[in-house]
Amino acid sequence: MPYDEFLERYKAAQRGWRLGAVDAAEALTALRGVVPEIEDARLRQTAEFLIERWAAQLSPDARERMERAQRIAAEAELDAGDARERVARLERGIRGITAVSRETRDEFEQHALLALNEPLAQLANSWRADVGE
The missing domain is CATH 1.20.58 (Methane Monooxygenase Hydroxylase; Chain G, domain 1)
Structure with a gap:
C-alpha cells in the first residue's frame, strides 16, 4: 500500500472521529491492520507514530x-x-x-x-x- 493511501485513511478517520461519526478505537484497529502493507519501512514507522500519537490523545x-x-x-x-x-x-x-x-x-x-x-x-x-x- 502506498503511504499516501494510508495517510488519506488516517485523515478521514480523524475527521470522522472529530465529527462523532467514527469510533476512534475501531479506526485505530483498522489503521494498525494496514500498516504492515505500507511498502516503505521508514514510512511504516511514521504511520505507527501517527497511530500511537492519536491513541495517546484518547487516554x-x-x-x-x-x-x-x-x-x-x-x-x-x-x-x-x-x-x-x-x-x-x-x-x-x-x-x-x-x-x-x-x-x-x-x-x-x-x-x-x-x-x-x-x-x-x-x-x-x-x-x-x-x-x-
Whole structure:
C-alpha cells in the first residue's frame, strides 16, 4: 500500500472521529491492520507514530487535561468586570492552561493544550487596548 493511501485513511478517520461519526478505537484497529502493507519501512514507522500519537490523545489522562484546560479557558472568558479585571482573569487563564500543558511530556498534546491560549491572548490584547496599556 502506498503511504499516501494510508495517510488519506488516517485523515478521514480523524475527521470522522472529530465529527462523532467514527469510533476512534475501531479506526485505530483498522489503521494498525494496514500498516504492515505500507511498502516503505521508514514510512511504516511514521504511520505507527501517527497511530500511537492519536491513541495517546484518547487516554483518560489526556482527556482529563484537555477538559480541565477548556474549563480554565471558559472561566477566563467570563463576561464580567472592568477591562483591567478581565485582562487579569485572561492572564490567569493563560498561566493555568500553560501549567496544565506542562503535566504531559507528549509535545503534540502540549501544543493542543497551548492552542487554547491563543484566543485568550487575543482577547486580553483587545481589552488592553481599551485601557491604553
